[in-house]
Amino acid sequence: MTGTEIASAHRRKRPRPVRLAPxxxxxxxxxxxxxxxxxxxxxxxxxxxxxxxxxxxxxxxxxxxxxxxxxxxALGTDMLRAQPIPDQDPPVLLPEESPAMARRIGPVTSVRVVANTHAGVHRSDRVDPGDFSGISVLATRPGLLKAVNGRLRSGRFLGSSTERLPTVVLGSVAASRLGIPQVTGNQQIFVGGHWFTVIGILRQTPLSPDLDRAVFVDWQTARDTLKFDGHPTVIYVKARESQVEAVRDVLPATVGYASWHDWPPVVPAAAVLSGVGGAxxxxxxxxxxxxxxxxxxxxxxxxxxx
CATH class of the missing domain: 1.10.287 (Helix Hairpins)
Structure with a gap:
C-alpha cells in the first residue's frame, strides 16, 4: 500500500465524537x-x-x-425646641408674639407651642388639692402631634371641633397615673376646679418625654376657663433638614424680641444632635x-x- 492509502485507511478507522442527548x-x-x-x-x-x-x-x-x-x-432631626431658662427669678416669659416671629424664618415649615397653665389636675373633686401627681396642664393648639412626631393610642386629639370646649387629651404617663387606660367616651377629670372630658390618649413620645406627663387643653379654653395668661412655654420649630443649623443660629434672636428684653431663650439643639450621634x-x-x-x-x- 502506498503512503496515501495507509493515511486514508487510518482516517477511516478514527472514532467520531458522539453527542449525548439531553x-x-x-x-x-x-x-x-x-x-x-x-x-x-x-x-x-x-x-x-x-x-x-x-x-x-x-x-x-x-x-x-x-x-x-x-x-x-422618629426622633425628628428637623426639629428645634426653644424655651426660656427655667427657675429664673423673676420668671422668664416668652412674648405671645414668639410663634408668629418664628414662622417668619424662611426655612421654617411648622411652628407649634405649648404653655404651662399651672393648673392642678385630679381624678375627681374629692382628691386632696395638694396632690398634683406630677402632671402638668399644657395649653396647645391643633397640629402639635405632627410637630413632635406624636401618635394617638386611643381617641382623638384637640381640633377645631373641640375649640372652647372642656375637653382634654392625656399623655401616656398622665393617663396611667390618672387610671384611664383608654378612651370610652364618659371619663372626666378635674382640672383647675372644672370638669373636663377625656377625648384622647397619646402613645409614648420619645422626642419629648415631658409631654408624656401632661394633660393637653385647648389654647382658648385654657384662657377662658383656667385663666391662662397666653405666654408660650415651649416653641417647637420644624425646618428643612438641610437648614436646621441656620435656623438654630437665628431662632434665639428672632424670638429676637425676648433677647432685647434680656430674656435668655434656650435652644437645646445640642441634645438633639448628641442623640442622633449616639443612635x-x-x-x-x-x-x-x-x-x-x-x-x-x-x-x-x-x-x-x-
Whole structure:
C-alpha cells in the first residue's frame, strides 16, 4: 500500500465524537448523586450555608440601617425646641408674639407651642388639692402631634371641633397615673376646679418625654376657663433638614424680641444632635459586630452552633 492509502485507511478507522442527548446528560449528572448520596448532601449543605452566611452578612447591616433611619426619623432631626431658662427669678416669659416671629424664618415649615397653665389636675373633686401627681396642664393648639412626631393610642386629639370646649387629651404617663387606660367616651377629670372630658390618649413620645406627663387643653379654653395668661412655654420649630443649623443660629434672636428684653431663650439643639450621634454609633456597632463574627465562622462551626 502506498503512503496515501495507509493515511486514508487510518482516517477511516478514527472514532467520531458522539453527542449525548439531553436526557443522557441529565442521567449522567445524577449518577454521582445516586451513588454518593451522603457526599452530595454534604456538598449541598455546604453551599446552602455559604449562601445563608452571605445573606446574613449583607442583610444585618441593611436591616440595621433601615431601623436606624426609622429611629432617626422618629426622633425628628428637623426639629428645634426653644424655651426660656427655667427657675429664673423673676420668671422668664416668652412674648405671645414668639410663634408668629418664628414662622417668619424662611426655612421654617411648622411652628407649634405649648404653655404651662399651672393648673392642678385630679381624678375627681374629692382628691386632696395638694396632690398634683406630677402632671402638668399644657395649653396647645391643633397640629402639635405632627410637630413632635406624636401618635394617638386611643381617641382623638384637640381640633377645631373641640375649640372652647372642656375637653382634654392625656399623655401616656398622665393617663396611667390618672387610671384611664383608654378612651370610652364618659371619663372626666378635674382640672383647675372644672370638669373636663377625656377625648384622647397619646402613645409614648420619645422626642419629648415631658409631654408624656401632661394633660393637653385647648389654647382658648385654657384662657377662658383656667385663666391662662397666653405666654408660650415651649416653641417647637420644624425646618428643612438641610437648614436646621441656620435656623438654630437665628431662632434665639428672632424670638429676637425676648433677647432685647434680656430674656435668655434656650435652644437645646445640642441634645438633639448628641442623640442622633449616639443612635448612629449604636446602629453601626449593632450591624458590624454580628457581621464580622458571622464571617469568621467556618461551615463546620456554624453547623455546631445550630
Amino acid at each position: 436526557a443522557d446528560l441529565l442521567g449522567l449528572g445524577l449518577l454521582g448523586i445516586r451513588t454518593r448520596q451522603v457526599r452530595a448532601a454534604l456538598s449541598a449543605l455546604g453551599i446552602s450555608i455559604g449562601i445563608a452566611t452571605l445573606i446574613v452578612v449583607t442583610g444585618i447591616p441593611a436591616s440595621s440601617q433601615r431601623a436606624l433611619m426609622a429611629e432617626l426619623s 448612629v454609633v449604636i446602629g453601626v456597632v449593632a450591624g458590624v459586630y454580628p457581621s464580622v463574627r458571622a464571617a469568621r465562622l467556618t461551615p463546620t462551626e456554624a453547623l455546631a452552633t445550630v
